[in-house]
Amino acid sequence: MRIATFNINGVKARIDTLLGWLSASRPDVALLQEIKSVDEAFPRGAIEDLGYRVETHGQKGFNGVAILSRLPLTDVLRGLPGGEGDEHARWIEATVTGTRPVRVAGLYLPNGNPAPGPKFDYKLSWMERMRMRAAALLATEDPVVMAGDYNVIPQAEDAARPEAWVTDALYRPESRAAFRRILHLGYTDAFRARVPGPGHYSFWDYQAGAWERNNGIRIDHLLLSPQAADLLADTGIERALRGQEKPSDHVPVWVELDA
DNA sequence: ATGGTGGGCTACCCA
Numbered sequence: 001m002r003i004a005t006f007n008i009n010g011v012k013a014r015i016d017t018l019l020g021w022l023s024a025s026r027p028d029v030a031l032l033q034e035i036k037s038v039d040e041a042f043p044r045g046a047i048e049d050l051g052y053r054v055e056t057h058g059q060k061g062f063n064g065v066a067i068l069s070r071l072p073l074t075d076v077l078r079g080l081p082g083g084e085g086d087e088h089a090r091w092i093e094a095t096v097t098g099t100r101p102v103r104v105a106g107l108y109l110p111n112g113n114p115a116p117g118p119k120f121d122y123k124l125s126w127m128e129r130m131r132m133r134a135a136a137l138l139a140t141e142d143p144v145v146m147a148g149d150y151n152v153i154p155q156a157e158d159a160a161r162p163e164a165w166v167t168d169a170l171y172r173p174e175s176r177a178a179f180r181r182i183l184h185l186g187y188t189d190a191f192r193a194r195v196p197g198p199g200h201y202s203f204w205d206y207q208a209g210a211w212e213r214n215n216g217i218r219i220d221h222l223l224l225s226p227q228a229a230d231l232l233a234d235t236g237i238e239r240a241l242r243g244q245e246k247p248s249d250h251v252p253v254w255v256e257l258d259a
Numbered sequence: 260a261t262g263g264t265g266g267g268c269t270a271c272c273c274a
Binding site: 009010012013014034036037058061062086110113151205206207208209210249 | 262263264265266267268272273274
């Protein structure tokens with residue numbers, strides 16, 4: 001079972017890119033972020049025509065997440081638990097069954113800039129809520145994959161120019177510590193577990209020629225529970241998509257599980 | 260140090 005995460009930065013603006021990627025790459029499961037669409041306006045028909053089941057958790061104008069799956073999809077949960085009054089559409093879960101069931105969560109973690117400030121406070125409180133949910137998922141002892149745009153640069157080697165990010169909410173010590181607190185529950189950063197060293201990025205800003213200069217950061221992650229990590233067969237970043245026509249500022253990151 | 264780009268949407272917000 002191959003599971004990919006892709007922040008598409010607007011499903012309507014990116015529909016040709018999305019359909020082209022799904023057709024060429026054929027992930028079994030695709031977790032999308034920043035669909036920037038309400039559920040009723042999501043272009044599900046064209047995606048279903050490619051053989052995918054579609055579950056969305058959208059809102060008007062920004063945020064929004066979705067799960068696309070060629071495999072049976074059950075027990076969908078929309079919204080990160082524990083957020084009284086939080087209307088942001090940033091979390092969706094479902095169980096995907098290949099040769100065995102895998103609990104999959106797609107997430108769009110708050111950006112948090114400017115920091116400090118209320119947006120940074122929201123990011124950190126959202127991460128604490130995520131930690132609680134991550135602990136509850138671990139307790140099931142099922143294979144769990146939590147994948148998406150984490151808006152966290154875990155280590156200096158995950159940025160081409162780490163010195164440019166020191167005051168940014170994506171790299172501040174509080175954000176990285178909160179990310180580590182989730183990892184330390186028992187999750188594995190799938191890409192980093194298999195590919196050591198610098199130079200591996202999933203996001204390049206549209207501005208200032210970031211792509212042409214390879215001024216990237218690695219902020220799209222797939223975290224695996226121990227039961228999922230035991231099934232990990234391969235991982236990769238589809239960086240070539242960033243150089244294609246009308247790209248998202250993110251590219252897909254994927255894992256192959258023996259499941 | 261500043262400004263640079265892009266999506267959603269109609270006055271600016273978000274990244």
